[in-house]
Structure formats: structure tokens, C-alpha cells
Amino acid sequence: MLAVVGDLVEDVVVWASEPVRRGTDTAARVFRTRGGSGANVAALAAGLTPTRFIGCVGEDAAGSALVAELERTGVEVRVQRRGRTGAVVLLVDVDGERTMFPDRAAAAMLDRVDPGWIDGIGWVHAPAYGLERDPMRGALVALLRTARERGIPVSLDASSTGLLAGIGLDGFRALVSTIAPDVCFANDDEARLLGIAEGGEAAGALAPVVVVKHGPAPSEVFEDGRLVARVPVEPVPGIRDLTGAGDAFAAGWIAAAMRGEDAEAACLAGHRRAASVLGSPGTSSMPAIDVNQS
Template identity: 65%
Template sequence: MPSPAEREREGAAEAGRDGAAARPAAAGVLVVAGDLLEDIVVWASEPIRAATDTAAQVFRSRGGSAANVAALAAPRTPTRFLGCVGPDGAGDALAAALAATGVDVRLQRRGLIGAVVLLVDPQGERTMFPDRAAASLLEHVDPAWLDGVAWLHLPSYGFEHEPMRSELRRLVAAARQRGAGVSIDASSTGLLEGLGVERVLGWIAELRPDVLFANETEAALLGIAGGGAVAASVARAVVVKHGPAPTEVFEGGELARRVEVAPVAGVRDLTGAGDAFAAGFLAATLQGADAAGACRAGHAAAASVLTNPGASTTRPA
């Protein structure tokens, strides 16, 4: 996996070949573009009983896959979030909550606030009911919002609807021109199936991220679980997470690393674990870690959310 410095040199060389002026050195900002939502997390205290009451605890918090990555990366590396929320008090509260984590928050304001209801069973597995609303309305991003970008990260949720889908593709091109790395998270099997697997693979291959993140079910659906030609065609590196089993890193379609995962006691909620992994992995990568070191940083970040509601590192009082 090429380092940020190597990508910067490659970008400068490509700019020179195209006759354009070389880009300035990246300032090291991780930019995350995507959803900032309200999470309504329901922890079922017993097996879910259809058509009647099930005992539960309910938590409300700032959420959204992209916002989760930004919030969890900010303590580790300079981080900026690009998104859209409603122009109301609820949107103000989400923006303030994200900014309080240390993220440089850049928002467009229109539409209605988005939300996700997350139903979490007693084993920690979650079922999600998303309404992205304003989160999918991002468009015509101010070019200055990419100033200093060293890496751009995009959850695939952002590709679900227009105009955001086209805007994210434009942001990738703009980030590349600035010598930045790019990563995409596969995000959800439901999303991938709804959009069409072949269609999504085509988009990813066109964008050619430096890193594609996927859990084992997403990787199986995309046909990249064991590396191979498809994995090689869509990304320079594919990182496949297997829960408590070792994480695999494929480069050029070949297995390059298998990284053990330290056990985590008291797992209660898997929500946000993949976002936390991406946050730790990317922050470590920007600080010069190799793939194995980045995976270990990702594992540590993921462990920090597994005992709490949603993507939080603390249990609400």
C-alpha cells in the first residue's frame, strides 16, 4: 500500500505530465464526507417478541457512518467532516456534538434531519432502519473544504442517492488532484444489494480507492472475500474484517497480511465498530504505519465502542 508521501510524489508527477502545476505538499488532514444523523439505539433486554412489547433500553446520540469515522479519528489525527444536515435546532445539536469531538465540521444546511433506528439484540447484533434525509443532499462542495487534504474517506452510504453520489465522485477527483489517498467502506450488504452489486463494483473500480474496507459478509457479496482478480480490479488494497478472527489485507489481489484481533470482553453493541476500525486504520496510516500496524490501530479503536450504545466510547449516564 503506497504511503501518503509516495502518493503525493505520484500525484505531482502526474500533474507534471498533464502540464499542470505541481500541487503543494499535503498538510495531513483526514477528510470524511457523508452522513451526519441522529442515532436512536434500542438495546433489547430479551429476545425480540414480534407484535408485542420487548423490554429494552433506548439511547439517542449523534450518529452517521461518516460522522462516526470523523469523531473517532479526530483524537488521533487532524480531521474534517463534510456533510449536510437540516437547518434547525436538531441539526445544530448534531453539528455541535460532532465539533465537540475535535472535528473541523463543514456543513451545508437544508432539508430535514436524517435518523437511524438501530435495534440491537442481546448478542450485540444490530438491525438498522435508516432515513438519511438531508444527509443525501450534499452537492457543490466549496473547493476550500478540501484544503490540506491528505486522505479522503467515503462510506458507501453516500452513493445511495443523488445528488450526493455524483458529488462524492467529484470529491474523489478533486482529492486525487491534490495528491490525497482515498478509501471507501462497503458499509452494508443491504445497501449493496439495493444498489446492485455489479453496479457498485463498477463505481468502486472507476474510483480506484487506495483502500476498500469490507466485513466478511460484504466481501463475500462483492466477490472479494479471498482476494483475487475482482479485489485487484477495484482497489489497491482490500481490508477484510472477520469480527474476532484475524483481519486480512489483500494487495494486488494477493494476501499480504493477516492480523490477529485482541479479545474484547463484554461486547454489547456492534454498531460503529467498522467505522471505528476505519478511523484507527486511517489515522495510523497517515502517521506512517504499515498495513499491520494500521490494522492493530483499527482493532483498538473498534474495541473502544463495542461495550457502549452506538459508536460511542462511553456509556451514557
Template identity: 50%
Template sequence: MLGVLGDLVEDIVVWVDGPLRHGTDSSARVFRRRGGSAANVAGFAAARCPARFIGCVGDDPVGDGVVAELTGHGVDVRVERRGRTGSIVVLIDPDGERTMLPDRGAATLLEPVPDAWLAGLTHLHVPAYSFDGEPVRRAAVDALARVRRAGGTTSVDASSTGMLEQFGRARFLDLAEELAPTFVFANRSESGYLGLLVDGRPGPERARLAATTVVTKAGAEATTVDVPGEPLFTVPVPPVREVRDLTGAGDAFAAGFLAGFLADGDLRRAAGLGHGCAARVLASPGASFGEPGETG
């Protein structure tokens, strides 16, 4: 079973029709979606493999709603309830690029979880957002270490350059070196910022993650997979007909990749499954496979 630990929040997705006009109205369409990077991965993966989500939401109606929505995708949802459920405003420009305004709320309040929540997991995935804040950082590091000790594999997603800058580049690399995850997922800017892949070649910090496969996404360009001790290889991204909203594409890629890896261990095939999963979210609002016409 694939486990994913991290944020479960409400996304308020705003499709802006043009440049924002400061001090007055700007035409837009607004959608409400269940969000959170970790919840997205679990929700997308559940169609391909058994998936469990672990996190914390508020004891409030928004928390009830996002838990019910994620459960409806077939995810085994394990949540602590305290504080106030988080929300993220996601501004989407006409080219599909995102500007995010996160208020993670209860997501940062996750305490170290009971053994039963990790029982049966063969892999645990944690977005780096869960390293930003306490007590969730302690809970995430503890869970990753426990799954490794039990013989499972693990992965970490670099999440965003903004988060990495706030958390600290050196601090993140120290933590990744300590955790030695099976995979680190990053996009090209994140991988370059961390010094893991620069100009298509292993960067100056790559040697620190000697046991970790680094998977670097590059939007419509080929994904680079750098397996320790092997020549790196690339997997092309098939053309996509429409791109309106990039929200959740990286999470969908991770979901497809990890489901493929857990199925047979073939990393080329896993990357291809990741691309196929990511392509399905690019025309719909937020991290969903819904129709563009569904308004919130």
C-alpha cells in the same frame, strides 16, 4: 488532514432485552446518540489526527445538536443546511447484533462542495452509503476525484450488504474500479458478496481493483489485508472483554486504521490501531465510548 464525507444523523439506539414480541410491549433501553457512518469515522479519528467532516444536515434543532456534538470531539465540521436531519433506529439484540432502520433525510442532499472544504486534505474517506441517493452520490464521486487529482489518497467503505444489494453489486464494482481508491474496507460478508475475498483468498472480482488495497474485517477473527502485488496478510484481533453493541465498530476500525496509515504508512500497525479503536465501542450504546449506564 483526514477528510470524511457522508452522513451525520441522530441514532436512536434500542437495546432489546430479549426477542421482540409482535403486537405488544418488549422490554428495552433507549439511547439517543449522534450517528452517521462518516461522522463516526471523523469523530473517532479526531483524537489521533486532524479530521474534517463534510456533509449535509437539516436546518433544525436536531441538526444543531449533532453538529455541536461532533465539533465537541475536535472535528472541523463543514455542513450544508437543507431539508430535515436524518434519523436511524438501531435495534440491538442481546448478542450485540444490529438491525438498522435508516431515514437518512438531509444526508442525501449534499451538493458538490467548494474547493475550500477539500483544501488541506491528504486523505478522503467515503462510506458507500454516500453513493446511494442524489445529489450526494455526485458530490462524493466528485470529491474523491478532486482529492486524487490533488495528490491525496482515498478510501471507500462497503458499508452494508443491504445497501450493496439495493445499489447493485455490478454498479458498485464499476464505480470502485473507476474511482480506484487507495483502500476499500469491508467486512467478511460484504467482501464475499462483492467477490473481493472468498474463503480467505482473493475472489473473482479482485483483479478489477488492481490499484486498491482491500481490507476485510471478520469480527473477532483476524483482519485480512490484501495489498496489490503482495501476498495478503492477516492481523489478529485481541480478545475483547465485553460485546454489547456492535454499532460503530467498523467505523472506529476505519478511523484507527486511517490515522495509523497517515502517521507512518505501516499497514500492520494501522490494522492494530483499528482493532484497538473498535474495541472501545463494543460495550457502550451506539457509536460512542460512553458508559453503558448513560441513558437517553
């Protein structure tokens, strides 16, 4: 079973219908759906391998609804409950690029996870959003170290250039060194910021396996800093929203790796999973609520 530790929040997705006009109205469609990088990975992996989600939601109706929706995807959900449930507003421009306004609220309040929650687990994955601040930072580091001590493979997604800048590159590298993940995922911008886009010593120091995604350009896999695979991406027609594409890639890649597939096959599995979310708002398996039509 795969365990994913991360955020479960509501996404408010805004599809701009024209270039954003600052200071006045911009025509748009607005959707509300289940989100959170960790929840996205769990939901998208659940159809490929048994999956458990670990996180925190508010003591409110929104938290209960999000848990129920995630469970409907086949995910086993274990959450702490405190405070209010978080939300993220995602502004998606006409080219599909996103600007995000996160209010993680309860999602960032995960604290002292019961080690029993990773009993029977064969892989643990975490988006780096969980490293933003305490108490979740300390809880996540402790849980991932427990996984490593048990011999469970651990993967970490760099998540966001804004997050990396907020933590500080040296601080992020120190946290990663403490966690010692087996696999690290990064997109092109994150890899460049971390100095690992071309592999080498910096990539090798981050994790034994580093997977760098370059959008429509070939994905690259580095082992101990050496390039071992460059895998082309099949063109995807009708791209409208990049939200969750990286989460979907991680879900496909990890599920393939857990089946024992090699780096190239895992990348291809990640590409296929990512392609499945590029034409819809967010990654929720349930139809997103189109606020314009409600």
C-alpha cells in the same frame, strides 16, 4: 489532515433485553446519540489525527445540536444545510447484532461540494452510504475524483450489504472504478457479497489495498489481490453493541496509515479503536441519553 465525507444523523439505539418478540412487547433500553457512519469515523479519528467532516444536515435544531456535539470531539465541521436532519433507528439484539432502519433525510442531500473544502487535506475517506442516490452520489464521486487528481489518497468503506444490494453489485463496482480508491474496507459479509473475501482478481480490481474484517477472527489485508497480512484480533470482554465498530476500525487504520505504519500495525490500530466502542450504545463521545431514565 483527514477529511471524512458522509452522514451526520441522530441515532436512536434500542438495546433489546430479551429475544425480540414479533407482534408484541419486547423489554428494551433506548438511547439517543449522535450517529452517521461518516461522523463516527471523523469523531473517532479526531483524537489520533487532525480531522475535518464534510456533510449535510437539516435547517433545524437537531442539525445544530449534532454539529455542535461533533465539534466538541475536536472535529472541524463543514456542512451544507437543507431540509430536515436524518435519523437511524438501530435495533440491537441480545447478542449485539444490529438491524438498522435509516432515514438519511438531509444527510443524502449533500450537493456540489466546494473543492476548497479539501484544501490542505492529506487523506479523504467516505462510507459507501454516500453512493446510495443523487444528489449526494454525484457530489461524492466528483469530490473523490478531485482528491485523486490532487494526489490525495482516498479510502472507501463498503458500509452495508443492504446498500450494496440496493445499488446493485455491477453498479457499485462501476462507481468504485470511477472513484478509483486507494483503499477499500469491507466486513466479512460485504466481502463475500462482492466476491473479494479470499482476495484475488476481484479484490485487486476494487482497490490496490483491500482490508477485510472478520469480526473476532483475524483481519486480512490484500494488496493487488494478494494476501499480505492476517492480523489476529484481541478478545474483547463485555461486547454489547457492534454499532460503529467498522467506523472505529477505519478511523484507527487510516490514522496509522497516515503516520506511515505498515498493514499489520494499521490493523492493530483499527482493532484497538474498534474495541473502544463495543460496550456502549453507538460511538458518540458524549454520554448517550438513556430514554428509559429521562
